[in-house]
Every structure is written in structure tokens, then in C-alpha cells.
Amino acid sequence: MANQSSSSYPILCASFNQDTSCFAIGTKDGFKIFDSNTGRLCYERAIGAFVIVEMLFSSSLLAIVGAGEEPSLSPRRLCLFNTTTGTALRELNFLTSILAVRMNKKRLVVILQDKTYVYDINSLGILDTIDTIPNLKGLCAFSPSLEGCFLALPASISKGSVLLYNVMDLHLHCEIDAHRAPLAAMALSSNGTYIATASEQGTIIRVHLVSEATKSYSFRRGTYPSTIFSLSFGPSTQLPDILVGTSSSGSVHAFSLGFSIYQRSKRSGSFLGSIIPGSVTDALDPAHHDVLHNAAPAGVKSYAVIRKVDKVADTSTSEIVACRATISIITYNGYFQEYNLSINNQNEFSWSLEREFKLLTVISDDAISS
Numbered sequence: 001m002a003n004q005s006s007s008s009y010p011i012l013c014a015s016f017n018q019d020t021s022c023f024a025i026g027t028k029d030g031f032k033i034f035d036s037n038t039g040r041l042c043y044e045r046a047i048g049a050f051v052i053v054e055m056l057f058s059s060s061l062l063a064i065v066g067a068g069e070e071p072s073l074s075p076r077r078l079c080l081f082n083t084t085t086g087t088a089l090r091e092l093n094f095l096t097s098i099l100a101v102r103m104n105k106k107r108l109v110v111i112l113q114d115k116t117y118v119y120d121i122n123s124l125g126i127l128d129t130i131d132t133i134p135n136l137k138g139l140c141a142f143s144p145s146l147e148g149c150f151l152a153l154p155a156s157i158s159k160g161s162v163l164l165y166n167v168m169d170l171h172l173h174c175e176i177d178a179h180r181a182p183l184a185a186m187a188l189s190s191n192g193t194y195i196a197t198a199s200e201q202g203t204i205i206r207v208h209l210v211s212e213a214t215k216s217y218s219f220r221r222g223t224y225p226s227t228i229f230s231l232s233f234g235p236s237t238q239l240p241d242i243l244v245g246t247s248s249s250g251s252v253h254a255f256s257l258g259f260s261i262y263q264r265s266k267r268s269g270s271f272l273g274s275i276i277p278g279s280v281t282d283a284l285d286p287a288h289h290d291v292l293h294n295a296a297p298a299g300v301k302s303y304a305v306i307r308k309v310d311k312v313a314d315t316s317t318s319e320i321v322a323c324r325a326t327i328s329i330i331t332y333n334g335y336f337q338e339y340n341l342s343i344n345n346q347n348e349f350s351w352s353l354e355r356e357f358k359l360l361t362v363i364s365d366d367a368i369s370s
Helices: 258-268 365-369
Strands: 009-017 022-027 031-035 041-046 050-054 061-066 079-084 087-093 100-103 107-110 116-122 126-131 151-156 160-166 172-181 183-188 192-201 206-207 213-218 228-233 241-247 250-256 289-292 304-311 318-333 335-344 349-358
Touching: 009 116, 009 304, 009 318, 022 050, 022 087, 022 318, 031 050, 031 061, 050 100, 061 160, 079 151, 079 335, 107 126, 151 183, 160 183, 172 206, 183 228, 183 241, 192 228, 206 241, 241 318, 250 318, 250 335, 289 349
Parallel strands: 228 304
Antiparallel strands: 009 022, 022 031, 031 041, 050 061, 061 079, 079 087, 100 107, 107 116, 116 126, 151 160, 160 172, 183 192, 192 206, 206 213, 228 241, 241 250, 250 289, 304 318, 318 335, 335 349
């Protein structure tokens, strides 16, 4: 989840942990960890610039990589850091810069420009090495579930092909030709069932079923090209209800997936309608897409996740009549925003800003008490 950024921004990287209960940012001065629910600053270290800060759920283990502004914080060195003791547990050194790191309770994945290493997270024994195409941005997606743990990597420099690798079983699962242009963003659902992708053109978002490597849904984000900074599925054991993406226009795009399919199948009375889209090419029309404009200044990188999705039932009939999502956004100019998004059974979207604060001015409880 860590997203590296231009040094012109005060935030160099941002990531949520695997259940989105916490998030971390790296800055020129160090790194900070926040509670997603309260916005409380839980931990901070001011020891230099960091471009990767990844958490393992809510444990004390962090994977951190420095920006290279001083020898002790080389971008080629991965430090496994214990926040309880404030010390390094282990360090792994590589020949080239580390571009991304992903973890779950069994695996540690380290992504370099042309290689990806898979480790046993407990012993740090290397399990596999994947040779990849040049991946200069460290683009990847990871599903932390042990039952459906997949890693997605770009498979081509000329088109939008995705390589899907089973991280637990250590084998290539499939390759998906998702777009004509090279990939810019991708995300796996938490259980590894679906993958969403966007190309460098940024006009179409596509969702594929991982098990069958088949396209399930397509959404048109817009007519004009835009850089997609992030994609995120809502939490779900089946088809996620909502997918969100952020773009260089400063907008947040929301796409209604499972909730819209449920509403459509209820109207048609068809069981198959609930699991098979009406059209394989463009399953959901523009009515299933909504845009929150000016969430961030145009051109400023942003990162959004769907932390929670609730279904709202009619009290008299018990039928699901609305879907409500909690969407958290980190903008790299230093802000945290949280929105509530409601979608009713007429497919009408409603956004409300619940809270917003500056990430770099929050003071930890320890600092206040001292």
C-alpha cells in the first residue's frame, strides 16, 4: 500500500495496514503512525527521511526504507523495526533501490526494479525470486488473506498486462491482458478474488475475476486522460460493493459494484442477474459512477481506501435499500480527510465530509503528557 511520492510534497509515502485500522506516513523528518478511527497519533520517530513505511496489521512490526539522504538510511536497505523497543530487528540489503514492500502474517514481499523477492516473514528465509519487466515505479497489488494471497505485477512495458502470482503456493497463477496502454494503478480485493486496473491513459477502470482471469466489469472514469493515483475495493467476502480511485484531477471516483448488481437482480427477479453482468464489455453504465471533485488540489498525489461498508435495510421489509461507505483519503500535501458515501436503491450518490486535519501538526499523546 505504500505509495512513494515526489520530494516536493511534505509526505513522501503513505500506507494503511491490512485491515485499515491504522495508517502511516513517511516524511523528510521521519515517520508517523495514526489510528484511522480517531486520528490519534500513535507513534512517531524523527530519524530522517523515509520512502516506505509498511505495517503488519496492528503489531509492533514495521518494514521501513530510507530515502537515502544519509548513509544509514539507504534506499537499498530494508529495516524490520520494532515500535515497542524502538530498535531494528533485522536488516536486508539489496543491490538496487527497494520500490515497494508488502506483508501478511506468513510472507514478506520486496519489489525492486526488475526482481521481486518472496520471504518467509518468520525466518526471513528466501522462498522465491521473480524476474520481472522493468518496474520503475514499483507498481504492485497485494491481497493479505492467507486463503487468497496474490501478488499482482506489471507484465509488459508496452501494454497493460498483469502477472498474478500466488504468494502462499509460490507459483504463477495467470496473466491478464487488461489494457492496451501500460498500467498506472491496480488493487486486489482483500481476499484476492477481484483485481481492478487502470492504464496510463486513465479513462477506463477494469475489474477482473482472478480465479478465471476474466473481465467482469468496466467503468469509464472520464473522456480525457488522467493519472490514476490509487484504487481500492471495499471490504467484502464476495463482490465488493464499491470501488474508489483517486486521480491527478484532484477528484475521487466511486464505482458501485456489488450493491448495484444486487439492486439490478432484485428488479429483474433473476438469480443469474445477480452474478452475471448484462454485458461483458461494459457491464455498468455511467449511473454507477460518481465523482467527488476537488478532494485534493489538481496534480497533488492522493491515496484513498474504503475502510468500512454498511448495508441499510428497510425496517418494514428488511430489504437492503442503501449502502454506506467510510472513505479515508490521504493527500500528499499533508491532509487526512474522511467522507461518508451513501448510495440508495435508485443509485443516487451522496458525499459528506466527516473530518479533516493536517497530518504534520498532530501531536502525540506522549508529547502532550510530557
